[in-house]
């Protein structure tokens with residue numbers, strides 16, 4: 001697989017929708033994610049994201065999927081992570097469903113995809129990541145882990161989805177912080193686990209976004 005130049009760009013409509021979307025992916029890390037998605041899509045397999053939220057990062061996978069004629073898959077129960085609940089640092093009251101009294105990011109996600117004209121290139125898997133992974137039966141070319149940031153969730157995402165990642169495919173992990181002063185350690189621990197497994201080789205880093213290639217079996 002040829003390396004994708006780091007300055008490879010999504011379509012202008014995708015970039016505009018990305019910049020307008022609610023979410024947690026900075027532009028520079030988004031560019032690195034997009035480059036990884038373009039590279040992985042060349043395998044001809046679906047690209048899988050854990051942690052849709054309002055679709056900001058999904059747009060980048062969808063744009064790469066469209067260009068390669070594959071599909072982006074994105075998993076979320078749409079009820080928010082621990083740190084997004086009322087009273088916590090990343091809570092956004094505008095994504096609470098007033099009728100149910102709980103977060104629901106699915107409507108905002110659908111609006112994000114619609115704005116970018118990318119609805120036909122994405123399958124939204126609405127459910128708990130380990131439950132979806134347990135019934136998933138096909139190889140994927142990319143696993144992007146950006147779901148729950150506790151050890152319980154990050155480990156379950158790793159153990160649930162990495163077995164579906166084809167050899168040569170890419171594992172992308174967001175919010176990897178070696179120093180606990182910079183952020184929670186669960187994504188860092190699965191990143192270390194991947195490297196120590198001997199099944200992955202790191203191919204790029206953009207701040208907290210690490211990209212690893214699957215080079216062997218095992219997790």
Ligand SMILES: C[S@@+](CC[C@H](N)C(=O)[O-])C[C@H]1O[C@@H](n2cnc3c(N)ncnc32)[C@H](O)[C@@H]1O
Nearest residue numbers: 023024051053057076077080081128129147148
């Ligand atoms: C950090 S946000 C994702 C941000 C998104 N990738 C972006 O770029 O804006 C994490 C998301 O993971 C979801 N999530 C957390 N734990 C989950 C689980 N066990 N199964 C499915 N989704 C989960 C939350 O609902 C939340 O929307």
